[in-house]
Amino acid sequence: MNVQSGKYYWPATLPDRPSYPVLEEDLHCDVLIVGGGSSGAQCAYYLADTSLDVVVIEKNTAGSGSTSSNTALIQYSGEKLFTDLIHTFGKDYIERHLQLLKEAINEIEAASKTVDMDFEFIRRDTLYSASCGEDVPRLKAEYELLKQHGFELDFWTQEKIQAHYPFSRDAAIYSYNDGEINPYKFTHALLDFAANNGVRIYENTEMNGHHYNEQEERTIVTTKTGHSIHARYVIFAAGYEGIDIKKDKHVSFVSTYTVTTKPVEDFSDWYNRTLIWETARPYLFMRTTADNRIIIGGLDDNTAYPEDRDSKLMAKKDRLIEEFNLMFPDLKVEPEYYLAAFYGGTVDGLPIIGIYDEYPNSYFLFAFGDNGTVYSQMLSKIISKEIKEGTSPDLPLYHQNRPLRPAQH
Numbered sequence: 001m002n003v004q005s006g007k008y009y010w011p012a013t014l015p016d017r018p019s020y021p022v023l024e025e026d027l028h029c030d031v032l033i034v035g036g037g038s039s040g041a042q043c044a045y046y047l048a049d050t051s052l053d054v055v056v057i058e059k060n061t062a063g064s065g066s067t068s069s070n071t072a073l074i075q076y077s078g079e080k081l082f083t084d085l086i087h088t089f090g091k092d093y094i095e096r097h098l099q100l101l102k103e104a105i106n107e108i109e110a111a112s113k114t115v116d117m118d119f120e121f122i123r124r125d126t127l128y129s130a131s132c133g134e135d136v137p138r139l140k141a142e143y144e145l146l147k148q149h150g151f152e153l154d155f156w157t158q159e160k161i162q163a164h165y166p167f168s169r170d171a172a173i174y175s176y177n178d179g180e181i182n183p184y185k186f187t188h189a190l191l192d193f194a195a196n197n198g199v200r201i202y203e204n205t206e207m208n209g210h211h212y213n214e215q216e217e218r219t220i221v222t223t224k225t226g227h228s229i230h231a232r233y234v235i236f237a238a239g240y241e242g243i244d245i246k247k248d249k250h251v252s253f254v255s256t257y258t259v260t261t262k263p264v265e266d267f268s269d270w271y272n273r274t275l276i277w278e279t280a281r282p283y284l285f286m287r288t289t290a291d292n293r294i295i296i297g298g299l300d301d302n303t304a305y306p307e308d309r310d311s312k313l314m315a316k317k318d319r320l321i322e323e324f325n326l327m328f329p330d331l332k333v334e335p336e337y338y339l340a341a342f343y344g345g346t347v348d349g350l351p352i353i354g355i356y357d358e359y360p361n362s363y364f365l366f367a368f369g370d371n372g373t374v375y376s377q378m379l380s381k382i383i384s385k386e387i388k389e390g391t392s393p394d395l396p397l398y399h400q401n402r403p404l405r406p407a408q409h
Contacts, residue, residue, distance in 0.1 A: 105177075
């Protein structure tokens with residue numbers, strides 16, 4: 001899958017990244033992780049320093065796929081409101097989902113203190129604004145639900161927004177203690193931790209075949225380097241490219257665009273350097289970086305064709321800058337990096353752990369959605385627990401055939 005194109009910012013922040021060898025022998029292992037992006041790294045992190053023999057293979061270099069275009073807003077809220085998710089799944093279901101999301105953000109923070117490499121985790125507040133007056137009642141209901149479940153947030157009026165920002169919105173949820181990271185450094189930090197704790201990692205090692213050997217009770221994965229890996233369990237954590245291995249009817253793609261500016265000297269107009277997004281669909285979102293740049297993204301397009309997606313990049317880049325200037329007229333910015341990428345979502349708004357009959361003892365990690373890094377942390381922990389302990393009570397919540405709320409009579 002051609003997942004993205006353009007001029008990438010995140011890899012430029014780690015020019016001397018750790019590197020790993022090409023696989024040059026046949027292997028036997030307990031767990032094979034296919035994919036060396038953030039999802040694969042998160043799985044490796046949870047499986048490191050255990051009695052399990054774990055191997056990671058990456059077809060290119062670690063973090064070079066959709067990780068390089070991930071804008072890494074670390075939030076529990078996603079594209080679908082939790083009030084809407086409750087209608088689909090029921091109250092108890094979504095209460096547990098909310099708890100797991102909160103735990104996942106805490107786990108990312110804990111990892112930042114465990115690994116040796118700094119991946120620029122910082123807690124940030126979020127301004128989630130109503131794009132029009134009609135969205136205010138739904139936003140207020142969302143605020144009341146989250147407040148009821150112990151989340152730290154306030155409901156801001158138009159007057160309060162205008163007092164803190166140079167733009168106006170009808171209302172907003174102001175959430176405390178979300179976060180941001182550098183996803184490329186995050187991936188390499190987790191892989192470095194895993195490698196130092198016994199996980200074997202191979203780059204430029206592409207899978208080109210796989211089958212299950214019932215007599216051996218192992219999946220045998222063959223690589224383009226001409227070798228085979230015999231694994232008790234396989235985690236397919238290849239991001240969007242996992243769909244090339246196993247299609248899932250719940251997944252769909254659109255195209256999205258981002259711009260990363262040159263460093264900015266003065267953020268005095270940007271209250272607390274909050275993460276910013278809105279209720280409109282498609283929406284705009286904004287964040288800052290550790291080296292004082294601004295990432296502006298959004299303007300999603302329904303095309304799923306790379307050529308069509310890429311042909312719109314320069315026009316989308318210019319429009320993203322224009323939209324930012326409307327909100328922050330005194331904050332002068334110049335684009336330096338810009339890209340077009342596919343963005344994957346699910347039909348019902350929850351991520352997927354795919355378990356399919358034709359892939360025995362295998363798990364597909366589809367952490368698709370606008371808070372994919374948080375989803376991936378959550379799913380990685382669940383899958384790792386399932387492998388290490390034989391069961392994870394939360395896995396059915398995200399199985400591709402997860403139960404929906406029973407019909408009401």
